[in-house]
Amino acid sequence: MILGSFSPSLQAFELGLGFSAIEEGDDRFRPGILVDMSSGEVWRSRAYYYGRKYGPITERTMLISVYRYLDIMRVFNTNFLRASVGGVVMNERTELDFKEDEDEVENNFNLGATIGVHTYIKIGDSFFVQGSVESHLFLAGLGGILLANGRKQMISLASGAVF
Amino acid sequence: MKRFLAVCFIMCLMTYSWPVYGEPEDWVDLADDDEVEQRKREIEESREQPENFDCGLGNSDGQKFNNTHGLSLKFGPPGAQNGHSNPLGIPPGIQDIEFTYINKCGFEGGASIVPRITFGARYRSGQFFYGSVGGGLLITANALGPGVYSAVGVNFVRTTSFNFEFEFKQGLGIGQRYKNGNAQIISPYAFRFGLGYYW
Numbered sequence: 001m002i003l004g005s006f007s008p009s010l011q012a013f014e015l016g017l018g019f020s021a022i023e024e025g026d027d028r029f030r031p032g033i034l035v036d037m038s039s040g041e042v043w044r045s046r047a048y049y050y051g052r053k054y055g056p057i058t059e060r061t062m063l064i065s066v067y068r069y070l071d072i073m074r075v076f077n078t079n080f081l082r083a084s085v086g087g088v089v090m091n092e093r094t095e096l097d098f099k100e101d102e103d104e105v106e107n108n109f110n111l112g113a114t115i116g117v118h119t120y121i122k123i124g125d126s127f128f129v130q131g132s133v134e135s136h137l138f139l140a141g142l143g144g145i146l147l148a149n150g151r152k153q154m155i156s157l158a159s160g161a162v163f
Numbered sequence: 164m165k166r167f168l169a170v171c172f173i174m175c176l177m178t179y180s181w182p183v184y185g186e187p188e189d190w191v192d193l194a195d196d197d198e199v200e201q202r203k204r205e206i207e208e209s210r211e212q213p214e215n216f217d218c219g220l221g222n223s224d225g226q227k228f229n230n231t232h233g234l235s236l237k238f239g240p241p242g243a244q245n246g247h248s249n250p251l252g253i254p255p256g257i258q259d260i261e262f263t264y265i266n267k268c269g270f271e272g273g274a275s276i277v278p279r280i281t282f283g284a285r286y287r288s289g290q291f292f293y294g295s296v297g298g299g300l301l302i303t304a305n306a307l308g309p310g311v312y313s314a315v316g317v318n319f320v321r322t323t324s325f326n327f328e329f330e331f332k333q334g335l336g337i338g339q340r341y342k343n344g345n346a347q348i349i350s351p352y353a354f355r356f357g358l359g360y361y362w
Contacts, residue, residue: 025244027245072287072293137331148248
C-alpha cells in the first residue's frame with residue numbers, strides 16, 4: 001500500500017531542475033546540474049552540464065539524453081522503480097586560455113546509450129520529485145567490438161512542475 | 164468317512180491359512196466416475212495454463228522463462244572505478260565472467276569478480292526486455308561493501324531452452340576503503356553478453 005502511493009500517472013508536460021553527482025570512472029564524484037523534461041508518459045529528455053576550471057584550462061561537459069521508460073521493474077507490482085533505456089549525445093569542450101598565445105578550443109562529440117533506474121514521486125497535482133541513477137555508456141572506438149566502454153554515472157535528484 | 168473328515172479338515176486349514184489381502188471394503192475403489200472425471204479436468208486445465216510461479220512478486224507476465232529454472236554464463240568487461248573498462252579478453256579473464264541462476268519465481272543470484280555477489284528479482288515485460296533489482300556485496304578497486312544493484316537486459320535468438328542475453332548491471336553501495344578503512348560510495352558496473360539455459 002505504501003509503495004502503491006508512489007505510482008502516479010504522468011501528466012502531459014513536465015519541466016524540472018536538479019543536481020547530480022557525476023562519476024567518470026575515476027572514483028571521484030563531481031557536481032552537475034540537470035534539466036529534466038517530459039511530454040508524455042513514456043518518453044523523457046534530460047540535459048546535464050558540469051565542468052571545472054584549473055589554471056588556464058576550462059573543461060565543460062554537456063550531455064543530452066532521450067530515454068524511454070520500460071515497465072520491467074514492477075517491484076511488488078508497483079511503478080515505484082522505472083527502468084529506462086535511450087540514447088545520449090555528449091560534448092566535451094576544452095578551452096585553453098593563454099595570455100600570450102592564441103586561445104584554443106577543442107570539442108569532442110560522442111554518441112552513446114543511457115540506461116537508468118528512476119523513482120518518481122508526485123506531490124499534489126502540480127509538482128514532482130524524481131531520483132535517478134543513470135549510466136551513460138560510450139563505446140571506446142574499435143575497442144567497442146570487445147565491449148570496452150567508458151561510463152559517466154549520474155546520481156540525480158530533480159524536482160519540477162507539471163503542466 | 165475318515166477320509167471325508169480328513170479332507171474337510173485339510174480344506175479348513177487351507178482356507179484359514181491362505182494369504183488374505185484384506186477385506187473387500189479395504190480395497191481402493193478405482194471405479195468412482197465423479198472422481199475420475201474431476202481428475203481428468205484438472206489434468207486438462209494444467210496442460211492449458213502453466214502454473215504461475217511469481218511467488219507474490221508480481222513479476223511474471225506468463226512468459227515461459229518465468230516458469231522455469233535458468234542458468235546463464237555471461238562475458239564482458241567490468242568497471243571497478245579505476246579507469247574505464249578494458250576490452251573483453253580472448254579468452255575471457257576471470258574478471259570478465261559472470262554466472263547467474265534464475266529460479267521459477269524469478270529470483271536471481273549472480274556471482275562474479277565485479278560487481279561481486281548479488282541477489283534479487285528479475286522482472287519481464289514483453290518478449291525481449293527484462294529488468295532486475297536487488298542487493299548484495301559490491302566491490303571496486305578501492306573499496307568493498309554492501310549495496311543495491313539494478314540491471315537491464317535483452318533476450319534474443321531464443322529457442323525452447325537457450326537464449327542469448329545482453330545485460331548491463333550497475334551497483335551502488337557504501338564500501339570501506341582497503342587502505343584507511345574510510346567509508347565511500349562505490350558504484351561498480353558490468354556490460355556483458357552470454358548464453359542462458361532454461362529447464
